[in-house]
Amino acid sequence: MASSSSSNVTGIGAPVRRKEDHRFITGKGRYTDDINQPGQTWGSFVRSPHAHAGIKSIDKSAALAVPGVVAVLDGKDLAADEIGGLICGWMIHSKDGSEMKAGAHPALALDTVRYVGDHVAIVIAETQGAAKDGAEAVVVDYDGRPAVIDLATAQKAAPVHEVSNDNTVYDWELGLKAETEAAFEKAAHIVSIDITNNRLVPNAMEPRAAIGCFDEGTGNYTLYTTSQNPHVARLILSAFIGIAPEHKLRVVAPDVGGGFGSKIFVYAEETVCVWAAKKVGRPVKWTCDRSEAFLSDCHGRDHISHAELAVSEDGKFLGLRVKTLANLGAYLSTFSSSVPTYLYGTLLSGQYAIPAIYVEVDGIYTHTAPVDAYRGAGRPEAAYLVERLVDRAAHQLGRDPAELRKQNFVREFPYETPVIMTYDIGDFDASLDRAMEMIDYKGFDARRAEAATRGKLRGIGISTYIEACGIAPSKAVGSLGAGVGLWESAEVRVNPTGSVEVLTGSHSHGQGHETTFAQVVSDKFGIPIEDVEIVHGDTDKVQFGMGTYGSRSGAVGMSALANACDKVTVKAKRIAAHLLEVPVDEVTLTDGVFAAVSTNETLAFGEVSLAAYMAHNLPEDGMEPGLAEKAFYDPENFTFPAGCHICEVEIDPETGVTRIANFVAVDDFGTVINPMIVEGQVHGGLAQGIGQALLEEGIYDKDSGQLITGSYMDYTMPRADDLPTYQVDMTITKCPSNPLGIKGCGEAGAIGSPPAVINAVAHAIGNDDIAMPATPQRVWRSLQESA
Amino acid sequence: MYAFNYKKAASLSEAKTLFASGDDPLLMAGGQTLIPTLKQRLASPSDVIDISKLAELKGIEVSGDGVVIGAGQVHASVQNSAEVKEAIPALSALAGEIGDPAVRHRGTLGGSIANSDPTADYPAACLALGATIHTETRTIEADDFFTDLFETALEEGEIVTKVSFPVPDKAAYVKFPNPASRYAIVGVFVAQKGGKVRVAVTGAGSKVFRVAAMETALESNFSADAIGEIAVPSGDLNSDLHASADYRAHLITVMAKRAVAACG
Numbered sequence A: 001m002a003s004s005s006s007s008n009v010t011g012i013g014a015p016v017r018r019k020e021d022h023r024f025i026t027g028k029g030r031y032t033d034d035i036n037q038p039g040q041t042w043g044s045f046v047r048s049p050h051a052h053a054g055i056k057s058i059d060k061s062a063a064l065a066v067p068g069v070v071a072v073l074d075g076k077d078l079a080a081d082e083i084g085g086l087i088c089g090w091m092i093h094s095k096d097g098s099e100m101k102a103g104a105h106p107a108l109a110l111d112t113v114r115y116v117g118d119h120v121a122i123v124i125a126e127t128q129g130a131a132k133d134g135a136e137a138v139v140v141d142y143d144g145r146p147a148v149i150d151l152a153t154a155q156k157a158a159p160v161h162e163v164s165n166d167n168t169v170y171d172w173e174l175g176l177k178a179e180t181e182a183a184f185e186k187a188a189h190i191v192s193i194d195i196t197n198n199r200l201v202p203n204a205m206e207p208r209a210a211i212g213c214f215d216e217g218t219g220n221y222t223l224y225t226t227s228q229n230p231h232v233a234r235l236i237l238s239a240f241i242g243i244a245p246e247h248k249l250r251v252v253a254p255d256v257g258g259g260f261g262s263k264i265f266v267y268a269e270e271t272v273c274v275w276a277a278k279k280v281g282r283p284v285k286w287t288c289d290r291s292e293a294f295l296s297d298c299h300g301r302d303h304i305s306h307a308e309l310a311v312s313e314d315g316k317f318l319g320l321r322v323k324t325l326a327n328l329g330a331y332l333s334t335f336s337s338s339v340p341t342y343l344y345g346t347l348l349s350g351q352y353a354i355p356a357i358y359v360e361v362d363g364i365y366t367h368t369a370p371v372d373a374y375r376g377a378g379r380p381e382a383a384y385l386v387e388r389l390v391d392r393a394a395h396q397l398g399r400d401p402a403e404l405r406k407q408n409f410v411r412e413f414p415y416e417t418p419v420i421m422t423y424d425i426g427d428f429d430a431s432l433d434r435a436m437e438m439i440d441y442k443g444f445d446a447r448r449a450e451a452a453t454r455g456k457l458r459g460i461g462i463s464t465y466i467e468a469c470g471i472a473p474s475k476a477v478g479s480l481g482a483g484v485g486l487w488e489s490a491e492v493r494v495n496p497t498g499s500v501e502v503l504t505g506s507h508s509h510g511q512g513h514e515t516t517f518a519q520v521v522s523d524k525f526g527i528p529i530e531d532v533e534i535v536h537g538d539t540d541k542v543q544f545g546m547g548t549y550g551s552r553s554g555a556v557g558m559s560a561l562a563n564a565c566d567k568v569t570v571k572a573k574r575i576a577a578h579l580l581e582v583p584v585d586e587v588t589l590t591d592g593v594f595a596a597v598s599t600n601e602t603l604a605f606g607e608v609s610l611a612a613y614m615a616h617n618l619p620e621d622g623m624e625p626g627l628a629e630k631a632f633y634d635p636e637n638f639t640f641p642a643g644c645h646i647c648e649v650e651i652d653p654e655t656g657v658t659r660i661a662n663f664v665a666v667d668d669f670g671t672v673i674n675p676m677i678v679e680g681q682v683h684g685g686l687a688q689g690i691g692q693a694l695l696e697e698g699i700y701d702k703d704s705g706q707l708i709t710g711s712y713m714d715y716t717m718p719r720a721d722d723l724p725t726y727q728v729d730m731t732i733t734k735c736p737s738n739p740l741g742i743k744g745c746g747e748a749g750a751i752g753s754p755p756a757v758i759n760a761v762a763h764a765i766g767n768d769d770i771a772m773p774a775t776p777q778r779v780w781r782s783l784q785e786s787a
Numbered sequence B: 001m002y003a004f005n006y007k008k009a010a011s012l013s014e015a016k017t018l019f020a021s022g023d024d025p026l027l028m029a030g031g032q033t034l035i036p037t038l039k040q041r042l043a044s045p046s047d048v049i050d051i052s053k054l055a056e057l058k059g060i061e062v063s064g065d066g067v068v069i070g071a072g073q074v075h076a077s078v079q080n081s082a083e084v085k086e087a088i089p090a091l092s093a094l095a096g097e098i099g100d101p102a103v104r105h106r107g108t109l110g111g112s113i114a115n116s117d118p119t120a121d122y123p124a125a126c127l128a129l130g131a132t133i134h135t136e137t138r139t140i141e142a143d144d145f146f147t148d149l150f151e152t153a154l155e156e157g158e159i160v161t162k163v164s165f166p167v168p169d170k171a172a173y174v175k176f177p178n179p180a181s182r183y184a185i186v187g188v189f190v191a192q193k194g195g196k197v198r199v200a201v202t203g204a205g206s207k208v209f210r211v212a213a214m215e216t217a218l219e220s221n222f223s224a225d226a227i228g229e230i231a232v233p234s235g236d237l238n239s240d241l242h243a244s245a246d247y248r249a250h251l252i253t254v255m256a257k258r259a260v261a262a263c264g
């Protein structure tokens, strides 16, 4: 939607500086750990040192004797209070129609621990130090047992949970099995690949934290927590875990320093803090340290897959079949079951017209930290698999990778894939062409030859990805097993003076909503963003909302906001018409001014809002005073951001070190509210995607189940000097299904980039078996082997 | 972190007295190794004796044939010292490759070598340049100083006061950093002085070590080609997630060649 007034410098499309940044970069943010409550105690968790063990006994006496320790609570105390376990909110069914096998997930272990870091007890004390001293003094008598760590063999190992004797949570399928088999029968070429999607540790800058409070006077609970979706947390804590009735529990997610999915979930720690607050009669605060975060935050990805592409003689894709093992860790986290199924299998068509696709996914238990959504959630896994496979097909058929892609692009929309998605719009040629132009694809051979003179191996890799955002139409996800609806809410309150408060169910944890949501309002009313305040993250202030993940805040949250704004405009115009004594359809709203076309009379936005609240002279038809409107927006379809990433690398064959020489990202996000923020989102996503491709990997010891990469000494977080200067551009097709035409941009960088990087590395070293992360050692070894 | 008594020493002798009177004391210079250790509850000293401000451990002096650096000099001061850059450019460059700016403005030369971290950078410079380590009571040759993994010739409570580095004719340090920690997976310091060559390797073994075969080869022909075929046996080398022993062995040769080439 075009800006309602061209003179609006803070409306849609304006590269406005982020309103929140001054607070963040001057240390004035208010994160959960910055909050302190009168009488507060500190909690520290006793965590399992074993990947798998029985708990024979827990001796609290020494801990209780530590000076300052107030209480030690364990799983039995929790059970005695009839506090339920943590839940997984998306029911996945196996091929035979049976329900997924969810093992019990108590917030404090009862008789068994199932991964290193599993929560066993909480020690509550006067200070954080005393709580930690106390936690060390709790004596847990463990009966160590063999751990199931290796994903590939887990189905043959002893069960992690009694509910599944082969460690299979579900065996899920999607697509056209018979048609796919038939496609392979007639294929001239079959291209196959075995592929691993490495486990990632999210590493939000702010570690998780929680403060549980209980007010004896009112019987009300308050939980301050690092959440991406405070209402969902409240719903789960009340309706499923049974901490308190929903109306007696307030959840506040203040400034949150990054989430990347890892703060969607309801974890044991916040559950225990809010429950324990009533038990000890004082607020209980817990702040995770980084080592604890490595062990206990939900991890991401961790798939192994075998995939085959059936291709005709002349290069048309005929069919795709995929078998994936998805590591879900020791327990099913909040949305874990949906990530390798409906957020993954549904995207396996990529940007291509593939008439027959069939995918099977086994969700697997292992004695490792739970695995759930992480920036991209399912779509990076799909894009990586498809884009690596397509590159291999080009290689095998002796075709140019760009040409082969183009030959198979979807060009007519809407396009229904065999994996239940309906792509609404896109222009895949436009983004590929632009990216090839920006990177000077034609000039690559000369650059490669020049690199060779310096002893370097140069390679180029393409990824043409598609993903699905705006999660999601409630009806659709409900039919697929989601335990929630995925609409969003907004309330627009115009104050008497004409300033505006927006209450949104979306939650900003770094995305810049205070700026971009204000831009939508600014655009709609023609008022400056300074006059708009965005309120979010507090269930006592904001109406029920679904929160932020899956790049949904633009496509869903802003749609609700736009609709609420439009309702305000309708009412405000009626008031203005009444005051200006003209028919309502004669009133325009431009730059914050209501004007009557025939009389040239005007009223400022604030004059109309004041009139609405003074209510001295409202239209005679019984109009209510006030100017505030609410909207709940439920999308009709997913949105489909897509684009092309091209990466050029240079490899030092002596050391195996890969440097990214050039990286181009051309994305189609639909309408862009703030190009500067969108570019920032792309940069951050690319850093994470390149991190996955070259640097990051969560590794457990195959026998002991200890997390080997449990700190920054061993887990390679991307740093500025690991990353190139990106070249970013956009080609835009507006999303037809939502009022602003937005598709979403938060995850695309992390989705599109890994295959581009690995395709480039494979091209450089002439070996496309190279796995992520392509570390120097791995690349060097690969070169040794092919030498 | 466990509770401890923090004591700031005003002089070397006070540091000694404070150390002697503590139950289980530890010295702290920049704290860049010690504080992470304390935070992870891997050490529980009764007293932490802060020696970061001792005047006796400060100063950089360059004379005709030697550079003497106080143990309390932070890495950034060595990195940025015009005199060190002039006398032993490889040493100031090495200091500039340690950690990040924050670490370089707190971490000290004394703390780095007293720790004998097998992946630290300074030990390679000490060994290759044939440095002498001074303590409040004696001097120790670098060859005798680094005794094992996190072990040195220092006695309990003995304080490194300064290190004197002879000025080489040529020297260079080339580091292959651990992609995660940025400590050395392999760091090779090559120094030539009066026909003698010393090649010291950090990161690869349980402690910093010299490679005699490379030294001999370079003494007769100081060129990268002279050592291209010399490989350190991988048997005694470290092996971890980031680099197996054979990869490390390979990297030693590559880094050594690059160091020789960088000597010009």
Ligand SMILES: Cc1cc2nc3c(=O)[nH]c(=O)nc-3n(C[C@H](O)[C@H](O)[C@H](O)COP(=O)(O)OP(=O)(O)OC[C@H]3O[C@@H](n4cnc5c(N)ncnc54)[C@H](O)[C@@H]3O)c2cc1C
Residues within 6 Å of the ligand: B026, B027, B028, B029, B030, B031, B032, B033, B034, B035, B036, B071, B072, B097, B098, B099, B100, B103, B106, B107, B108, B109, B110, B111, B112, B114, B115, B117, B119, B120, B121, B122, B154, B158, B159, B160, B161, B181, B182, B183, B184
């Ligand atoms: C993020 C990070 C990255 C790093 N990267 C690198 C790197 O790339 N390369 C590298 O080499 N190092 C690296 N380091 C380590 C850094 O160089 C430290 O400064 C150094 O190892 C210790 O010096 P310090 O002054 O901080 O010592 P402290 O931490 O204060 O002390 C370390 C030990 O030395 C003892 N000690 C200190 N001073 C003396 C003295 N004068 N006499 C006797 N004993 C003493 C202490 O008792 C203690 O046991 C890194 C550190 C960090 C935190």
